[in-house]
Amino acid sequence: MLNLKVGGVPEHFNYPWYITLKNKSYTKENINLRWKDFPGGTGAMCKALRSGEIDIAIVLTEGIIKDIINGNPSKITQTFVKSPLIWGIHVGAKSKFQHIDDLEKATIAISRYGSGSHLMAIVNAHNRGWNLDELKFKVVGDLQGGIAALTDGSADYFMWEHFTTKPLVDNGTFRRLGDCPTPWPCFVVAVRDEVLESNFEEVQKVLNIINACTRDFKSIPQIDQTLSVRYEQQLNDIQEWLSITEWNDGTPMTEELISSVQNKMIALNVIDSKEDSDKLIRNMYI
Known part of the structure; x- marks a missing residue:
């Protein structure tokens, strides 16, 4: 069984990971996936990807683009939440x-x-x-x-x-x-290059499982009440959040989108120059 470690913020966006782990969806594919909370957010996850503490991260688009440009040996495989944060x-x-x-x-x-x-x-x-x-x-x-x-x-x-x-x-x-x-889709999935090279098909399976869950997430019975209790939020706040949040359905990160985000980041002086898309993204469904 392959061991993989995934990290993300302990927030309502990532509840689909909890569901799929609870249902042992990855174990059924011979993958031992373990989740790690990162209250410190994207900066902490970028550091963890670099060190190999985690293999996959659910990170903010702007943060991981900047860190990959600065030498993080990882690739963006897809958006996770395609609506703004x-x-x-x-x-x-x-x-x-x-x-x-x-x-x-x-x-x-x-x-x-x-x-x-x-x-x-x-x-x-x-x-x-x-x-x-x-x-x-x-x-x-x-x-x-x-x-x-x-x-x-x-x-x-x-x-x-x-x-x-x-x-x-x-x-x-x-x-x-x-x-x-955010002036771009807010969360993406980033995977260490080493893991993509050695376990490409297993990463595909992980993405297929989580995408299947997010595709139907809003239709889960009483999901608003479940999230309200788990994250100590008012029910009407969770309902508002659900109404404006859209997860990815599994479509890959495009060159056009990554170019657009980089253009905005250059205008903000966050990065100095654009990188070729193949340095930043890996298409999982060629």
Whole structure:
């Protein structure tokens, strides 16, 4: 039996992995797949892919593109969630800031450099015409670090997925000043090159299984109630999230899409130049 390790954020987007693991869908294909939570997000997963701690990662599109360009020996095999991710822009409950435009010179809490919270802060600043060279960042590790930094005042605002942070807005830990959606499909599946070379067909089987689950995910009876309880979310918030979230149906990442994302990242000064698509993506269904 082949051992494979997959990592992702412990959020509602990845519940299909829980379902397929619980159903032993991979074991039936002679694959021993093990899941690892990464509360620190994409930056932590990129590091884990590089070290071989995990073989497959469900990561933010912008983060893994930047890291592969910077030498991560992995490839994007497909999108996982093809709709945008909605990033909430949060300040502490007692913050003096009342509007997003007040944050132009403020210190931004980020989980890691190269993470979604870092890159989306740049996207937000670019959208608002701020000077990107003047942005100030404080690395806080994860969501809990963001809570601490905004509470003690060592950082001024923190961007994290809207629905994950909604309970913190509801209980008064954060105030949300607004949202910033990603200008691209939000999550992709990345696989280490070594694994793709040695176990290509097994990776195909993993993708087929998870794609079959996400294809029918919204029609699972009472899935909204299940997610509400598991992730401690209000039912109406989960229902809203389900209504705007679209998973991939198994179609590969295209050269056109990867080129478009890179063009946007160049405009944001996140990457310096475009890479050929064959350095970034691997078509699993040739």
